[in-house]
Amino acid sequence: MSLATCAEIVQRGDPDRFLSAMAAPIEARSVLLPLYAFNVEVARLPWISPEPMICEMRLQWWRDTLARIGDGETVAAHDVAAPLARVVHDRHVPMDVLDRLVVARQWDIYRDPFENDAALHDYIDATAAGLTWAAALALGAPADGEPAIRDAGWAAGLATYLRAVPELTARGRKPLPNAQPEAVAQLARLGLNRLKAARRAEIPRAAYPALRAGWRAGETLSRAHKAPIRVPQGSLAESEFSRRAGLMWRTALGRW
Known part of the structure; x- marks a missing residue:
């Protein structure tokens, strides 16, 4: 243990x-x-x-x-x-x-699909955003920081979820309420907006290690927004070098 x-x-x-x-x-x-x-x-x-x-x-x-x-x-x-x-x-x-x-x-x-967009949003809020908030709170984030920290966790969770869409589909799931390119682009834009809102907020540095788990969110969501066809194609991920370098860069500069 x-x-x-x-x-x-x-x-x-x-x-x-x-x-x-x-x-x-x-x-x-x-x-x-x-x-x-x-x-x-x-x-x-x-x-x-x-x-x-x-x-x-x-x-x-x-x-x-x-x-x-x-x-x-x-x-x-x-x-x-x-x-x-x-x-x-x-x-x-x-x-x-x-x-x-x-x-x-x-x-x-x-194998049932999400009933609507709100159901998907709630799922990501309960899973990725909830975990991010629990981790940040455990590291010393104040209670009033929850909205911004959840925004960051939600954006990161959405990015991870979009990267997983091909695998979920292969396993017989229907991961998106609306898989049309326009709807996927709009969903990615929502994630980018929430990420932007979180980065504008004053989040204590003690919480940064929890937020840094979503360091790939901006890149993934930008790609999904610009070219939503990349979601079902499974081509959202960056190179392994870029993935690791992005974390190292943010860690070295004290950012999340």
């Missing part, structure tokens, strides 16, 4: 967040990695079985575990739950944010 185990889980399941966490100060890593490992574990559960009931049960296990953590009960010796409990207790992470993240992942179990 060590931090190293959480790091291994994040490295395998969420390379971007892993790189951003390893670029953070050591103290911040001890906060970020358990939260990110929790996110990886929850995100993978809807795909572990073709039987929806099994996936639902696994997600419910996490909801029950979060409830026990919130009540101050001792949790089982679990590779992620135990380190997560320490972060939650030491850093006063709100349990409702983490619980909402788990509930949102129920959508991934089934």
